[in-house]
Amino acid sequence: MDIQTIIDIDRQLLGIINGNHNMFLDTLMLTLTSGLMWIPLYVALLYLVVKNNETMGQIILIMACAALCFFLTEFVTEGLVKPAVARPRPGNDPEWMYMVHVVNDKRGLDHSFFSAHAANTFGIAMFFCLLVRNSVFSFMMVTWSLINCYTRLYLAMHYPSDILTGLLYGAVVGSVVYLICRVMSRVIAPKQQFVSSQYTSTGYSLADVDVVVCVLVFSYLAAIIISLTMHYS
Numbered sequence: 410m411d412i413q414t415i416i417d418i419d420r421q422l423l424g425i426i427n428g429n430h431n432m433f434l435d436t437l438m439l440t441l442t443s444g445l446m447w448i449p450l451y452v453a454l455l456y457l458v459v460k461n462n463e464t465m466g467q468i469i470l471i472m473a474c475a476a477l478c479f480f481l482t483e484f485v486t487e488g489l490v491k492p493a494v495a496r497p498r499p500g501n502d503p504e505w506m507y508m509v510h511v512v513n514d515k516r517g518l519d520h521s522f523f524s525a526h527a528a529n530t531f532g533i534a535m536f537f538c539l540l541v542r543n544s545v546f547s548f549m550m551v552t553w554s555l556i557n558c559y560t561r562l563y564l565a566m567h568y569p570s571d572i573l574t575g576l577l578y579g580a581v582v583g584s585v586v587y588l589i590c591r592v593m594s595r596v597i598a599p600k601q602q603f604v605s606s607q608y609t610s611t612g613y614s615l616a617d618v619d620v621v622v623c624v625l626v627f628s629y630l631a632a633i634i635i636s637l638t639m640h641y642s
Contacts, residue, residue: 412631420508422569423499426562434563435512437636442526442560445631452534453624454537461613467596471540474590477537481582482528482587486575491520499565509565517566524567526576528582535583540590543609546553546618549625554579 413623440446455472462468499509534550541547558576560569567575608614 419568419570420499420505423509423562423565426559426569427565428501428565430510430512436639437449437632438560438563439515440511440632440636441556442564442566446628447553449624449628450621452503453621456622457541457613457617460617464597467594470590470597474586475533475536477589478532478586479529480584481586482532482575482579483525485578486523486525486528487519488524491525494522495626496522496571497567511565513578515566519558521567522571522574523578524558524561524575525573526561527554527572527627528579529559529568530557531576531579532583532586533579535580539584539587540611541613541618542611542617543613543615545622549622553625555641567583 454475458471459468497503498517498519498521500506500511505515507574531551531554534554538547538550554576558572561572562569607616609618
């Protein structure tokens with residue numbers, strides 16, 4: 410399979426995802442792809458970490474590792490790979506820009522390969538999934554990342570290969586940073602294995618985990634309400 414065949418498949422897949430548009434979904438995808446929409450989630454994750462770690466050293470370590478996930482994904486995608494590959498976004502590609510649906514003429518200013526949204530969100534999701542170890546929480550965090558990825562395809566900001574590469578890189582970064590965090594946390598304050606119906610195996614209160622899950626659910630509902638309001642205003 411040569412590179413042109415891969416590019417053609419990439420474009421065909423994007424056409425399937427990008428081809429189903431209506432005004433409400435346009436507004437919803439723009440809302441969901443905004444970083445500001447997920448500030449409550451980040452605050453809830455901070456609450457989870459602060460509430461379930463005994464020392465300031467543990468809290469700082471975990472938040473520093475979460476920040477490291479973001480730095481490694483953002484720096485590599487935006488600072489290294491995108492400028493080097495210089496693949497145009499679908500909405501800016503001279504061979505493809507009139508074949509995709511672009512919402513509000515938002516085509517993006519930089520390059521396409523690979524997706525920082527996919528890498529950032531999945532890196533953070535992977536890190537916290539390994540940290541917390543709760544199935545519902547993990548499902549919600551991975552779903553959050555995948556929804557962000559879908560918005561980038563819907564809005565013609567990325568090709569599927571950009572998203573897939575971003576997800577894979579984010580998974581690696583999140584996993585490696587978690588291992589670093591685990592080793593360093595044993596030095597700061599060794600944690601015991603929790604066996605309780607009220608806590609995860611890593612010592613996170615299920616009640617506090619539920620707070621993060623509820624914040625995510627309410628964020629989705631808020632995005633829908635905002636989009637409906639803008640659609641019918």
